[in-house]
Amino acid sequence: MMKQFWILTAFLSLSLFSSDRVGKLPVYKIAVEVTNQTAETLILRDFMKDQIQSTGRGLVSLPIKNFESNVWEFDKEGIASGKSAEVLQKLNDVDKLALISTEDGQAVISFVDVLQQKLEYRNSLPESLSKTLVFDFLGFLDKKNIYLALSETGSGSNSQLKINSLKPTYVAGEPIRFEIEAAEDNFVYVVLVPENQKGEPVLLFPNQFQNDNFIRKGDKVTIPDKRISFKASTTPSKDRIRAFASREEWKEFQLRSKREDSFYKILPPAITGTKSGVRPMIGSQTITASIVQSPVMEWEYQTISR
Known part of the structure; x- marks a missing residue:
């Protein structure tokens, strides 16, 4: 009887980690938003969304309604400030949030883990190199996707x-x-x-x-x-x-x-x-x-x- 119990326990343990992701590429659902709406940031947003979606690196969500663009602050450890954390708690349908902005002639991309409320990536390049910045971010996203596959595959x-x-x-x-x-x-x-x-x-x-x-x-x-x-x-x-x-x-x-x-x-x-x-x-x-x-x-x- 005890042997049968342990066999059943082992089977259930394995079953708990089985997933409907088996046979599919596990990727994150990503919201891509701009924090200051200019012609440059909107073009960069659309380019990045197309790159993520067309290469299968993620599932791009629909635009967030009533998106708050001026609340994004993180400490030196990448932890969201109080107001930023409040907004992230409301984002129930996405895994990650990509923020695009331009500051003093620089294009900036920030990538936030919604559940952990933590900044995972931030990089900037001159606006003339904004597409290069997107490709650098895609490299980071590739790494995150590999980690996800290693931990999520059923x-x-x-x-x-x-x-x-x-x-x-x-x-x-x-x-x-x-x-x-x-x-x-x-x-x-x-x-x-x-x-x-x-x-x-x-x-x-x-x-x-x-x-x-x-x-x-x-x-x-x-x-x-x-x-x-x-x-x-x-x-x-x-x-x-x-x-x-x-x-x-x-x-x-x-x-x-x-x-x-x-x-x-x-x-x-x-x-x-x-x-x-x-x-x-x-x-x-x-x-x-x-x-x-x-x-x-x-x-x-x-x-x-x-």
């Missing part, structure tokens, strides 16, 4: 991967090390998704010391290996480990990290070259599609206080 019980030694509960700061076992030959990507997506997913495997992520059927790999320290959060949380099995290598990833970092930072190809005025590649959709189409298994663990 999981299933037919995965080609098995995880061993991952406990359901860890004490804050306790080292975490587990084992991935492959049922088929695959490239494997293992991602840590922080609780409530408050932080960006971390690519645990491959990493600086474990570059070869092609695992053959029956092989077992310890993640991370003993050369890397990976510890539970210092505060209580419920985080997720997501393991993707792919027949093809995700070559579109640019895996960058500082020399002192053990784990890679994930960058899409569109990030490069945007500052130079070169139109970014429309390539993030390729890697996002690869993520969505790859079988994925997910495990959740809890971090508790000492």
